[in-house]
Amino acid sequence: MSKVITLQAFFEEARAGRLTGIRCGRCGELAIPPKEFCPACQERAWEPLPLDGRGTIASFTVIRVPPRGRAAEAPYAVAVVRLDEGVSLLGRIVDIPLDALKVGLPVRFRPLVRDNQTVVGFGPTV
Amino acid sequence: MRRVAVIGVGVTKFGKHERTCAELFAEAAADAILDAGVSPRAIQAIYFGNVVGGEGERQLHMGPQAASVLGIPSVPTTRFETACATSHAALRHAMMEVAGGLSDVVLVGGAERVLNLPTDAATEYFAFASDAAFEQPAGITFPGVFALIARAHMAKHGTTEEQMAHVAVKNHRHGALNPKAQFQKEITIEQVLNSAKIADPLKLYDCCPFTDGAAAVVVASEEVARKSRRPVWILASAAASDSMFLHVKKDLSRVLATERAAEAAYRQAGRGPADVDVVELHDCFTIAEIVATEGLGFFEPGTGGVAAEKGWTSLGGKLPVNPSGGLKAKGHPIGATGAAQAAEIVTQLRHEAGSRQVDGAKVGLVHTLGGNTATVLVSLLGSE
Numbered sequence: 345m346s347k348v349i350t351l352q353a354f355f356e357e358a359r360a361g362r363l364t365g366i367r368c369g370r371c372g373e374l375a376i377p378p379k380e381f382c383p384a385c386q387e388r389a390w391e392p393l394p395l396d397g398r399g400t401i402a403s404f405t406v407i408r409v410p411p412r413g414r415a416a417e418a419p420y421a422v423a424v425v426r427l428d429e430g431v432s433l434l435g436r437i438v439d440i441p442l443d444a445l446k447v448g449l450p451v452r453f454r455p456l457v458r459d460n461q462t463v464v465g466f467g468p469t470v
Numbered sequence: 471m472r473r474v475a476v477i478g479v480g481v482t483k484f485g486k487h488e489r490t491c492a493e494l495f496a497e498a499a500a501d502a503i504l505d506a507g508v509s510p511r512a513i514q515a516i517y518f519g520n521v522v523g524g525e526g527e528r529q530l531h532m533g534p535q536a537a538s539v540l541g542i543p544s545v546p547t548t549r550f551e552t553a554c555a556t557s558h559a560a561l562r563h564a565m566m567e568v569a570g571g572l573s574d575v576v577l578v579g580g581a582e583r584v585l586n587l588p589t590d591a592a593t594e595y596f597a598f599a600s601d602a603a604f605e606q607p608a609g610i611t612f613p614g615v616f617a618l619i620a621r622a623h624m625a626k627h628g629t630t631e632e633q634m635a636h637v638a639v640k641n642h643r644h645g646a647l648n649p650k651a652q653f654q655k656e657i658t659i660e661q662v663l664n665s666a667k668i669a670d671p672l673k674l675y676d677c678c679p680f681t682d683g684a685a686a687v688v689v690a691s692e693e694v695a696r697k698s699r700r701p702v703w704i705l706a707s708a709a710a711s712d713s714m715f716l717h718v719k720k721d722l723s724r725v726l727a728t729e730r731a732a733e734a735a736y737r738q739a740g741r742g743p744a745d746v747d748v749v750e751l752h753d754c755f756t757i758a759e760i761v762a763t764e765g766l767g768f769f770e771p772g773t774g775g776v777a778a779e780k781g782w783t784s785l786g787g788k789l790p791v792n793p794s795g796g797l798k799a800k801g802h803p804i805g806a807t808g809a810a811q812a813a814e815i816v817t818q819l820r821h822e823a824g825s826r827q828v829d830g831a832k833v834g835l836v837h838t839l840g841g842n843t844a845t846v847l848v849s850l851l852g853s854e
Binding site: 351355375376383402403404405406407408409410411412413414415417420422423424431432433434435436447458461463464 | 588589590591593594597603604605606607608609610611613614617618619621622625666667668669670671672713715716717718719720722
């Protein structure tokens with residue numbers, strides 16, 4: 345019987361610097377919580393899997409026209425990062441010059457806290 | 471299931487309006503009812519689409535409000551919301567109600583109004599259609615979502631910014647022929663490439679505009695349709711989804727929901743991509759048209775950019791795409807877009823599209839995409 349990792353739990357862990365994935369106890373599929381059934385085999389047997397937080401940029405963009413309330417932050421980069429374990433995560437890029445971004449660039453997870461909300465961020469590997 | 475036809479269409483001018491969504495929808499609906507040649511009393515249900523009315527007009531429960539303004543307040547209404555695919559989802563469900571025999575005549579469409587809002591507010595409301603825990607807090611926007619797709623397509627297939635620019639130039643050329651279009655002005659490749667950056671690699675002219683407008687169609691049973699002026703048959707209508715989360719998509723260069731919905735629609739209709747004469751598809755951004763032409767089976771994966779560059783998708787080309795000007799030039803009132811695309815295909819199949827008519831068009835395809843490529847509807851319409 346799997347224990348569901350809630351969004352709240354995922355982001356509380358993330359705030360402490362720990363990324364939590366889940367692995368299907370039947371077929372081994374990896375995912376980011378929350379999730380009930382495995383999309384691959386339809387089993388309901390997730391096990392928590394700590395993620396190292398290292399990965400490479402699969403795609404990225406530089407947001408120059410931001411939503412309301414973010415004008416002071418623009419321009420900023422958002423990327424989809426393929427983590428080493430095989431799952432991907434979208435996050436804000438920090439401390440990497442915008443013109444140095446490219447597909448395949450290694451990055452590392454770091455939590456960003458904004459208005460008491462934890463946001464997934466990725467920065468340089470060292 | 472019974473055969474179902476579109477028997478009437480109505481579309482407002484797209485652009486800026488000083489009228490509410492309910493007023494805009496009522497105008498399009500009245501035009502569609504008159505075009506159908508039925509009495510307003512014949513309408514048995516209204517399937518109404520709207521996305522950000524709660525945020526933009528502080529107005530929910532817009533269905534009965536629109537019916538009241540239209541002047542048929544006793545007709546049951548249902549509101550649909552599947553982000554930018556909203557009124558195409560409404561169309562599919564209206565078709566199912568008629569096909570299933572519950573009603574003979576159903577009015578379907580949608581309205582949207584956002585030009586009364588500052589750009590940053592509209593950008594924020596549209597971003598509500600991305601995930602509120604993982605994506606919105608990172609500062610993603612809809613141009614940003616399609617920029618991620620564009621970058622992945624460029625990295626995998628070598629698609630260029632100039633190929634994307636060809637989509638914008640072509641759709642503006644088509645829009646110049648459409649008196650309802652928001653932009654009726656041709657642009658050049660250089661203008662696109664030199665326009666302001668919005669979300670790299672997408673620039674201003676890679677993006678559809680914010681738009682106010684409404685569209686409506688009347689769908690009817692075969693018995694009713696046979697008595698109408700020029701019925702256009704719904705040969706298939708299919709919906710498909712894909713993960714809501716961008717981070718789950720294993721290949722950002724593809725839109726799996728488009729591929730799934732297209733496959734289902736072709737199977738329903740017993741036809742294939744080669745049978746399609748004219749297409750209205752969801753070009754919210756130039757890259758979206760390139761990816762859609764691949765996912766719908768018109769061009770091999772990775773060659774949609776080449777098709778745009780060679781003019782194959784232009785009026786007069788081998789497969790005209792978005793003769794209306796598309797979302798790019800005609801405009802994109804998100805809750806109305808699916809119905810507006812269907813209205814254009816009906817107009818094309820009735821051979822009433824004037825200077826933007828695709829000669830001899832008999833089968834048309836409508837493709838509408840919602841949100842983070844999580845919802846797609848594909849319908850096939852035919853004159854026979």
